[in-house]
Amino acid sequence: MRDWKALLTQFDPEAAARYREAGWWRDRLLVEYVEDVAAEAADRTAVIDARGEITYGELGDQAEALASGLTRLGVTPGAVVSAQLPNWHEAVVLAVACSQLGAVLNTISPIFRERDIATMLRLAEPTVLIVPDAFNGFDHAAAVLRVLPALARTPSVAVIGAAPEGTVRWTDLLAGPAVDLPARPHPDDVAQLAFTSGTTGEPKGVLHTHNTLIASASSYDERYEIGPEDxxxxxxxxxxxxxxxxxxxxxxxxxxxxxxxxxxxxxxxxxxxxxxxxxxxxxxxxxxxxxxxxxxxxxxxxxxxxxxxxxxxxxxxxxxxxxxxxxxxxxxxxxxxxxxxxxxxxxxxxxxxxxxxxxxxxxxxxxxxxxxxxxxxxxxxxxxxxxxxxxxxxxxxxxxxxxxxxxxxxxxxxxxxxxxxxxxxxxxxxxxxxxKDIIVRGGENIPVAEVENLLLAHPSVAMVAVVAVPDERLGEKACACVRLEPGASFDFAGMEAWLRDHQLTKQFWPEYLKVLEGFPTTPSGKIQKFVLRDRMVSEVTAS
Missing domain, CATH: 3.40.50.12780 (ANL, N-terminal domain)
Structure with a gap:
């Protein structure tokens, strides 16, 4: 098992003390918040998904049962549990159970296929991997079974739905016998391994603690006055x-x-x-x-x-x-x-x-x-x-x-x-x-965000990304990639007229325009510019 502490960049002790004194680090675990609500209002709705809903009382009970199930599969404090799950309530149950066990939660988007899954699992080295049997027409269980032989460490695989031979059913994890659970983790222990979503290529493994995750959530709740009625x-x-x-x-x-x-x-x-x-x-x-x-x-x-x-x-x-x-x-x-x-x-x-x-x-x-x-x-x-x-x-x-x-x-x-x-x-x-998105054209930095926002304001443009393509004389030129509104038209002359009318510095105007049906995106909907950039370089060079 990894020495997580050796990978951490510790906060300055004075800063850590300040965060605690101000209440930003609350030294609490996600499971404790669930237990608080369940004790006061067990019937309050916790999660609604496409398959139904569960209450806070049910969330707490299922997380406790899952913690026992994961322990039976060998999960100990500091072990990684990876999951490639849709937006189902089981993902919430898993997050709460991991916080109780001190396991490090590593989530993987359902859009990823074997190549990316293998890369993330090799990096994460999970003890357990949890997947649905299938989602959106893709057989996730079969895919991960094809990936396992390439891994140096083979995790146990639990499946929500029909479980193939060699895997464990999610329902069996919850229904099995209760076992003694380890002491709960310290809130400064690593709680999450989150891979960056791929805007620059190979993923980085980002490490968060229980305190940093809850600080991020609570600051959002405070800013937007979120409470139990929301x-x-x-x-x-x-x-x-x-x-x-x-x-x-x-x-x-x-x-x-x-x-x-x-x-x-x-x-x-x-x-x-x-x-x-x-x-x-x-x-x-x-x-x-x-x-x-x-x-x-x-x-x-x-x-x-x-x-x-x-x-x-x-x-x-x-x-x-x-x-x-x-x-x-x-x-x-x-x-x-x-x-x-x-x-x-x-x-x-x-x-x-x-x-x-x-x-x-x-x-x-x-x-x-x-x-x-x-x-x-x-x-x-x-x-x-x-x-x-x-x-x-x-x-x-x-x-x-x-x-x-x-x-x-x-x-x-x-x-x-x-x-x-x-x-x-x-x-x-x-x-x-x-x-990483700066385009340097003849020594001049093009303000990419400004150009994109201006083009996005055009009534014909639904989505836009401006990327760099190489140029022998200037070093780089800008290529505007756009997806149009249904039935709309937009050409190079129209783009130039729009930018001219809005008084954008001419040196910032894109030299190329590509109208696309869609964009490569990350799991959160951000455009994968490194993929788009490679494609535009090939197309511009070939034209």
Whole structure:
């Protein structure tokens, strides 16, 4: 078993003491929050999925039974339990059971197939792997059995549904005899191994503790005043950090109900809002775009939806204004975050629509941001773009790959995010671009996020990504890849006219335009730019 402590980048002792004193590190486990609600209101709904719902009392009982089942399979404190599950209540039961056992939870998105699964399992070295028999037409059980011979360490495989020979049925894990469980983990022990979702290629293994995960969830709950009366919707996969934090941890910490949508469908989402009186949802900008275009939006009661959180990119003004008209009782907010830092920046409920569209937000309670110069030494003044570094109680403690920590941490607990932006005089953060997405054209940095947001505001454009393609004279040129609205048209001349009319510096105009049917995306809906970039390089070179 790994020595997890050897992989951690420890917080400065004074900072750790400050986090505890402020209540950001609560020294509590996820299972304890479930037990608190179950003791007071066992019949309160905990999770709703496509197959039914369970109460907090049932969640606690099933997690306790699963903890015994995992122990019988050899799971001990510090052992990894990997899971490739859809947005089903079993994923929540597993998260609670792992927190009770001190097992390290490693979730994998259901969209991944054998090659990616094998890579993650080789890195994680789980004692147990949990999968559905099949989901969305794919036989997950058969796939993992094909992967196992390539692994140095073979995990036990538990299957939800029909279990092939050599695997264990999920129901048997829950129905088997109870065993003595180990002492509960310390809240500073590693609770999660989360692989980055693949925007730069090979995944990094991010390590979070019980304290850092709950700090991230509780800061979101505090910012948006989430309580037991709320119903939180999640369509991003629980195989990704967005789903883990905002579909599992946030609702449990707040004592509220979670509605897990197993596959994103805007028409179904609109129906779920009315049926379950959903009050908050969190997802990428395409989720909002799809919702506004849902055929049944005008015919459903959306009045319960008080917060629509769009994380990951600046909100285009035109889209936000449309949301204001179509969802008049819903507060639209944005934010910035990553697997390593949690959701570190969000808009406030009091922010105006103009503010939401122009800044990513304020640091959440406990989080701190700095903008550093190119040498990562000097702080830059307000309004000056530089490298974003972050620290706080929500920040991860290290990587599975030891060399990554040394390369990505600065003295004083500061994490180098790889993103660029600036702070306003008021203390709001504005992300300008990700460092890996910068396009350098003839020595001039093209502000990718600005170009993308401007193109996305065009009425014909539904989705956009600007990527670099090589150029012999200038080094790089920009290629705009767009997906159009149904029935719309958009050509190179129209793009140039739009950019000219909006007074974008001509050196920032893309030299290429590609109209696509769809984009390669990560499990959370973000565009995989490294895949798109490789494709555009091939197409532009061949043309």
């Amino acid at each position: 119903v939180i919707h999640m369509a991003s996969t629980v195989g990704h950090q967005t789903g883990i934090l905002f579909g599992i941890t946030c609702p449990i910490v707040a004592g509220s109900a979670a509605v897990l949508q197993q596959s994103w469908n805007p028409v179904q989402f609109v129906e779920l809002v009315e049926k379950h009186r959903i009050s908050l949802t969190n997802g990428a900008i395409p989720f909002l775009t799809d919702t506004l275009h849902a055929d049944n939006l005008d015919g459903q009661d959306m009045s319960s939806l008080r917060v629509f959180s769009c994380i990951g990119a600046g909100l285009p003004q035109a889209l936000a204004e449309e949301a204001g008209r179509r969802l008049p009782t819903t507060k639209l907010v944005g934010g910035w975050g990553m697997t390593e830092t949690g959701l570190a920046v969000t808009n406030l409920l009091t922010d105006t629509l103009e503010t939401v569209c122009t800044v990513d937000g304020r640091p959440v309670p406990g989080a701190e941001l700095r903008i550093l110069d190119e040498m990562f030494v000097e702080d830059l003044p307000a309004g000056s773009e530089g490298h974003l570094v972050v620290r706080g109680p929500q920040r991860h403690l290290g990587f599975l790959q030891p060399g990554l920590s040394q390369a990505n941490f600065l003295e004083g607990d500061w994490y180098v995010t790889g993103d660029r932006g600036y702070l306003t005089e008021a203390g709001d953060f504005v992300m300008t671009t990700r460092s």
